[in-house]
Amino acid sequence: MSEPCNTFAEGDNLAVLEGLSAGSVDLIYIDPPYNTGSAFAYRDRFEGHAAWTAMMRPRLVEGRRVLAETGAIFVSIDDNEAAHLRLLLDEVFGEDNFLAQIVVNLNPKGRQLGNGFATSHEYLLVYARDARRCVLDASSPDLVIESDFPLVADDGRRYRRLPLRNTNKKFNPLTAPTLHFAIWGDPDTGEVRTTPFDGAVEIKPVFGDGAPAVWRWSRPRIDQRPDDLVCRRVRGTAGDRVDVFQRDWRHPVGGARRKKLRTIWLAEEIGSTDTAVAELKEIVGHVFESPKPTGLVRRILETMPADARVLDFFAGSGTTGHAVALANAADGGRRTCLSVNHPEPVRPGSNADLAGYRTVADITRARLQAVAEKVGGGYAEPGPSS
Incomplete structure (x- = not known):
């Protein structure tokens, strides 16, 4: 029988972490107590930042130990401890392994209670176990939209045109001499080749001001993919000229199109606290005041391989396990x-x-069991930890 999608361990998370094997997980996502005193279930009012940091440090140290060399950790946090958490993660994981500090727009309307600004965001701090070996792919297929590819080929495929020349002036005939060469193209038919042919004109890469440039593709690559290039007349500052463009396809051969993730994640993309409450209410009831939306965790999951071993040692309402089951159901x-x-x-x-729940762990368990019944993937529980 295959391993169940979701396993739940009730107990002190530090004790559970200490019982896990080194390098046994690929991805950690945690939403620790924020040291605000406002969460309904956690007694998370720590006496000062030092006490909060002292609570988090051994758990992050153990988290690093159980994280694979190719893995990454994502930590949700708000303004109360963001600065201290950043320093703590630098200490535990190393500054060189910092990947991003993402702004997450979980409350688009902004919090209207209290004085000051209407806060509408939290943060997501991202660190690699080893940035040189980490397999995290900071991109998503969900951000790619049809309108990004306005042109349609004869066979119906959508594409956009990208200059074949490198538009970054740091790359020029002095810094990349092997990419400065002439190619031939016919602006009437669009045909492009690395050798002369009837009707073709010689084309060398130049910047808009006429300064010499370089191509992004080598000669062998152009020879391998001539149908992905097109020659066109363009209007420049010095008048009309002939240039070469890449057909960048909406659905490239060999894999799904992905787009780099920005460092601001909007509620309209990943859900909000309101939508998180609604999805939890649908499955077990309105029993948690500030759960995270599954869309947030699913976006995190998209950055890692589809067989990732995920760990959440501040599981709260069970959002992470729910998101893992949904992701598996969606993509196999x-x-x-x-x-x-x-x-x-x-x-x-x-x-x-x-509603009859004695502990937060009871809520986690109930949600993951309901997810197994409604979404699938299975559920297991090794028993309480000491």
Whole structure:
């Protein structure tokens, strides 16, 4: 029988981490307590930043130990501890392994309570275990839209034209001499070749001001992919000239088109706190005040291979496990997720309490069991940790 998609361990997360093998996970996502005192289930009012950092340090150290050399960690945080967490992650993972500090727009309307600005964002800090070996791909197929590719070929495929010349002036005949050469093209038929042919004109790469440039492709690559190039007349500052362009296809051969992720993630792309509450309510009820949307975690999952071993040791309502099951159902992936949660008592009189949940771990368990029933992937529980 195949390994279940979701496994849940109830207990102290540090003890669970210490029991895991080194390098046994590929991706960690955690949403630790934010040290605000406002979360309904966690008693997360730590006495000062030092106490919060002291709580987090050994857990991040163990997280680094169990993370594979090719892996990465994503940590959600707000303004209260963002600066201290950044320093702590630099200490544990190394400054050279910092990948990004992403702004996540989880509350588009902004928080209207209290004084000051209407905060509408949190942060996502991203570090590699080893940046030189990390397999994280900071791109997503979901960001690619049809309008980015306005042209249509005779066979119906959509594409856009990109200059074949390198537009970065750091690359020129002095810095890249092997890429400065003449090619031949016919602007009437669009045909491009590396050798002369009837009707063709000689074309050398130049910048808009006429200064010598270089091509982005080598001669062998042009010979291999002539149908992906087109020759056209263009209007420049010095008058009309002939230039060569790449046909950049919407659906390239050999894999799905992806677009680099920006460092601002909008609620319209990944969901908001409101949509997260709604999706949790649909599956187990309104029992958690500020869950993360599954869309946020699914975007994180897209940056790693589809068989990634995922770990969330501040599992909260179980968003990460839910997102892993949804991602597998969508693309046939074989991701697995270990969720860990402490049996922290829920607040008396809270929605969770009124719904019959004694601890936050009870909520995590209920959600992941419901996900297994509704989405699939299976569920397992090794038993409580000491």
